[in-house]
Amino acid sequence: MLKQVVKDPLIHFIAIGAVLFWAYFSYVEQSSTAIDDDNHIVIDQQELDHLTNLWTLQWKKEPQTKDLQAIIDHYLRQEVFYREAMKLNLDHNDAIIRKRLAQKMEAVANDLSTLMSPPTDKALKDYFHSNHSLFMLPPALQFEQVLFLESESNLETKIAQVLNTLKQDKSIPATRSQKLSVANNWELTPNNIVDNSFGKSFTDALNTAPLNTWFGPVDSGYGKHLVKVTHRQDATLPDFEAVKEYVAREYEYQSVLKAQEKIYKDLLKNYTVTITADIPDLTPIEGLAYKR
Amino acid sequence: MTTSLRSLICLLMLPAIYCISSAAAANSWEEAEAKVKKNPLKDAYFGETHVHTGVSMDAFIAGNRLTPEDAYRFAKGEKMMVNGSMHKIKRPLDFVAVTDHSEFMGEAYSLMNEGAPGYDHEIAKAFREAKDLTTALKLYNQYVLTPLAGGGSPHPDFYQGTEAVKSTWQKNIEATEAHYEPGKFTTIHAYEWTSAPGGANQHRNILFRDTNLPDVPFSSNEGSRPEQLWAWMKSQREEGRKVFAIPHNSNESKGLLFAEASLSGKPVDKDYAQTRASMEPLIEMMQVKGNSEVIPNFWPNDEFADFENAVTIQKFNGRAFIKENYVRYGLGRGIKYQEQLGVNPFKYGFVGGTDSHNGTPSNVEEDNYRVGSHGLADQKAEGRSKNELDGEMLIADANPGALAAVWAESNTRSAIWDSMLAKETYATSGPRMKVRFFAGQGFDKSYSSYEKLVEDGYAKGVPMGGNYKGTKAPQFLVWAVKDPIGPNLDRIQIIKGWYENGEMKDTIYNVVASGNRLKDDGTVEPVNAPINLKTGEFNKQKGSPELKAVWTDPDFDPTLQAFYYVRVLQLPTARWTLYDELNAGVTYPKDVKRQIVERAWASPIWYEVQ
Structure with a gap:
């Protein structure tokens, strides 16, 4: 897995970018606060612009001179206490700082991981092939139908007559064309759509009807139908190219869901965990080499 | 970040x-x-x-x-x-339009x-x-x-x-x-x-x-x-x-x-x-x-x-x-x-x-x-x-x-x-019935097919949401078909509102009903098709899968502003509260409804005095 990542040219591209980004970020930090030594605080134009921008965003107006004074006072106050705190190592073992930093790291790691695995064709194909059940097309029916309403007079005779006509390969009578707005010709349609368009018993009947011959009557939510099933397709795996975009979306979606756990597990591997505390009935954590 | x-x-x-x-x-x-x-x-x-x-x-x-x-x-x-x-x-x-609050x-x-x-x-x-x-x-x-x-x-x-x-x-x-x-x-x-x-x-x-x-x-x-x-x-x-x-x-x-x-x-x-x-x-x-x-x-x-x-x-x-x-x-x-x-x-x-x-x-x-x-x-x-x-x-x-x-x-x-x-x-209040509504002149009494009805609707009239521009009493071509997995339809109504002598008025016309329930005085014999309260099932015998009519406003006055909209009613079905009672064993207060008449409302057609 890791080897794959290391070999991937796009990952190189991203890794270089990430390095550039961090370099840029550090440069900005360095240059703006320009800490020559621990007791020298410099506020240059860049830093002031940054602070005033934040202020403007929050208050939705440009700061006046007295506001600038307050911004600088506030900044200095924070910076002085921050540096003193660092000197005393007050950041160590501070629950809030630990949590905040852990969350920051998690967010960064998540983001990098989704960027680090942009869907290359190969990755997508692998994902597609190892998750067939996600991409199977449902069973489907292709058929023609002619609708009769329960309220029609001489219904049975009419149905028998039309069935006879249709069996002689004649076309659907004009009066039965798109009756109730329901199409006569149904191109290959997934079973669940047929269910919702006619009712489940109709789909069931079509799934046992003989192929390529007019058949019926079959009941639906509308009335009675003569049907000719021209093709019945089992659940099939679509061509990868045809559903590639969908696979990519699924892949990205699942990646986001998995990223957090995966990164945690990967990072955890770098550590040896020793639990000496007494925890009754501790279940061993999967993939964790720990000592008791 | x-x-x-x-x-x-x-x-x-x-x-x-x-x-x-x-x-x-x-x-x-x-x-x-x-x-x-x-x-x-x-x-x-x-x-x-x-x-x-x-x-x-x-x-x-x-x-x-x-x-x-x-x-x-x-x-x-x-x-x-x-x-x-x-x-x-x-x-x-x-x-779908996702409409998150901008606030x-x-x-x-x-x-x-x-x-x-x-x-x-x-x-x-x-x-x-x-x-x-x-x-x-x-x-x-x-x-x-x-x-x-x-x-x-x-x-x-x-x-x-x-x-x-x-x-x-x-x-x-x-x-x-x-x-x-x-x-x-x-x-x-x-x-x-x-x-x-x-x-x-x-x-x-x-x-x-x-x-x-x-x-x-x-x-x-x-x-x-x-x-x-x-x-x-x-x-x-x-x-x-x-x-x-x-x-x-x-x-x-x-x-x-x-x-x-x-x-x-x-x-x-x-x-x-x-x-x-x-x-x-x-x-x-x-x-x-x-x-x-x-x-x-x-x-x-x-x-x-x-x-x-x-x-x-x-x-x-x-x-x-x-x-x-x-x-x-x-x-x-x-x-x-x-x-x-x-x-x-x-x-x-x-x-x-x-x-x-x-x-x-x-x-x-x-x-x-x-x-x-x-x-x-x-x-x-x-x-x-x-x-x-x-x-x-x-x-x-x-x-x-x-x-x-x-x-x-x-x-x-x-x-x-x-x-x-x-x-x-x-x-619609949820179901997927279909409703067509046109206003114009010269519609046929009946149509041999759905396509002919719709073609004529557009050819001789304006669809829902439009303005009727004639001066004679408007004819309305109205058609509805049931939700394929829902119950049959009860009736179609046209609701008319008009402005007369400084007053806003409105009334309801029953335009077509299943069976022969629409009476000469314009009222409709109730369909009486209650649901099964023990299962939630709706009545599958009564009502009609399709309703259609050409209706002319009998009270049209070309000097008065008016609007007309359509309401399609289906047979009663179980309300979600009944399904909760049947599936989860809870009980709702007595006055809470268990049965509803779901419906569709088609956009109005207006008559504006020129």
């Missing part, structure tokens, strides 16, 4: 891939739209115009962590983790993106960690209801400013683009402008036609009066953007939606009327928090007025039932303005929506309301049978929401949006 990191990486190294991809996408869907086959007779497409994801802060507080991405997947029929359970709709939708998009950025500035603020944490209803409600009231009603600071302390709003809006835009499949599934760029001065609902959903979109959506923080919203929309239109607004919950508007004056107290004048008519082609007839058509108190002669009226909304927020809150009143007031000013500011076509705060578009099936629509409050049957919804009403009075139907030439963003603008739309 997340977004800034991404944009920096974009800037630094991936210009070719990341930054150009959005522009390329725009071109490719325009090409894809052009390739989609068009049906000049139009097809009915069903979808959602009002749904909130976790991006809406009130939804987030209530436990919703779904994104617009998830909402689109749900709409396409995928199973999602909703409100603590895996859930899906029975029938995928044709189109809190900046907050959403901090709440939903770990590492973002503000993420660790104690209030943000409290929002995320609200595990029980009491805590969530308290936060909701403090940070959502109060600011929306115009009190206190509009933003909690962790709010990071406009840039955060932009980031969230951009994420919504990206999801909306990613899920658009011209010809198969339409996504519409949209958001909700949420103003409720003094608890009077003025909310509007804002829908855009294409990818020409503003950087930041206009929220009630920038302007809480509808005139301010319209001014912004006007400036958007001047910049070439195509946009309209859909108001909703007139039933909660304290009479302000169909008002005599603007919120600033200026009486409605021609300018106001023209602006409003131009900005607002449609109104949301019904949603989770009630049906806004009519209520029995003021329309005692409408035997079907008692339908999902959400009666307990009057117990909250100082609201009361007043006639001015209802759509039928609004349509009437509209033609009165037409007479007074020469312009109708309330010339509304109809859509339905849910206003679900679970990120679940059109989860409208009564027998599939297992996870509710508003987070923790109505997550489980037990809570639904007892709780209040967001301090607004009792949940037992809420419903799963309504559906929007659009007659369009194809399932594309442009075709659907254009038909919405033309009001060739109808609302």
